[in-house]
Amino acid sequence: MIEILNPAELVRARATGTLVAxxxxxxxxxxxxxxxxxxxxxxxxxMIIDAGAVSCYVDYAPSFGRGPFGHYICTAVNDAVLHGLPHDYTLADGDLLTLDLAVLLDGIAADSAISFVVGASQPAESLAMIGATERALSAGIAAAAPGARIGDISHAIGSVLSEAGYPINVEFGGHGIGATMHQDPHVSNTGRPGRGYQLRPGLLLALEPWVMADTDELVTDADGWTLRSVTGCRTAHSEHTIAITDDGAEILTLPSLTRP
Structure with a gap:
């Protein structure tokens, strides 16, 4: 299903996005x-409960996971990159942590992810990888405009990641979002311009470039959820939910302190 939001729903989407951020x-x-x-x-x-919102993850049970997920946020450390199941692990200096959060508020969902290094030790390779995903995300957002196609976004994201020297996995990528967390269309992190669904005002997309330092292959943990690099290399993931508008794309998942 591809959902197109009306102006009133878009107002609610902004509130959800701000909460997530x-x-x-x-x-x-x-x-x-x-x-x-x-x-x-x-x-x-x-924080989710205090805001009167609902986690999109607690009851999440897709075919590829060992569901339900049962937690409120994804926490992926170092070689883990997607669907990181929170567990009894204490963060160490220099750990690369990804937080991925999706919340439903007043019937509209928003999804966002950030990667950062914990502590005083800031390995240059980790920072470079995080920076590449952030630049790719910005490029994808810049390519998102009414009349453009999903392939234009995928091509913009993939060009940045490839130029930075990272292999690209196409099993998991961005997606439509609205009344539910995961909807069509799928947004691959690489692709050909001019292909795919044509963007319309009111469409919400969660764009999420992610990379692994030296591989495009994933392995699933024994927990049935956490996806890691098959080589044990570090990973990074950046994500925003955006709304296609008459003029381009509006980033919904920005913190309130950065909004005018």
Missing amino acids: DILHTLKGRITVGTNLLDIDRWAKA
Whole structure:
């Protein structure tokens, strides 16, 4: 299903996006060396419930997971990149952490992810990889406009990631979003311009470039959820939910403190 939001629904989508971004911003500021992943999950749960929202993950049970997910946020460390199941792990100096959060508020979902390095040790390779996903995300957003096609977004994202020297996995990518977290169309992280669904105002997309340092192959943990690089290399993931407007694309998942 491809959902097109009306103006009233778009107002609600902005509120959901801001909530997701504010929770991620708060968590990043609270996380230090010694923070446990289960504490992050508890903090996310409290903020979601206090806002009168609902986690998109707790009851999430797709065919590829061992569901339901049962937690409120995805926490992926170092070689883990997607669907990181929170568990009893204490973050160490230099760990690369990805937080991926999807929330439903007033009937509209928003989805966003950030990667950052914990502590004083900031390995250059990790920062470069994070930077590449952030640049790719910006390029994808710049390519998203009414009349453009999904392939234009995929091509923009893939060009940045390829130029940075990273292999690209096409099993998991961006997606439509609206009344539910995952909808059509799929947005691959590489592709050919001019192909695919034509973008229309009111369409919401979650764009999420992610890479692994030296491979495009994933392996699933024994927990049935966490996806890791098959070689054990580090990974990074950046994601925003955007709305296609008459003029281009509006980023919905920006923290309230950055909005005018």
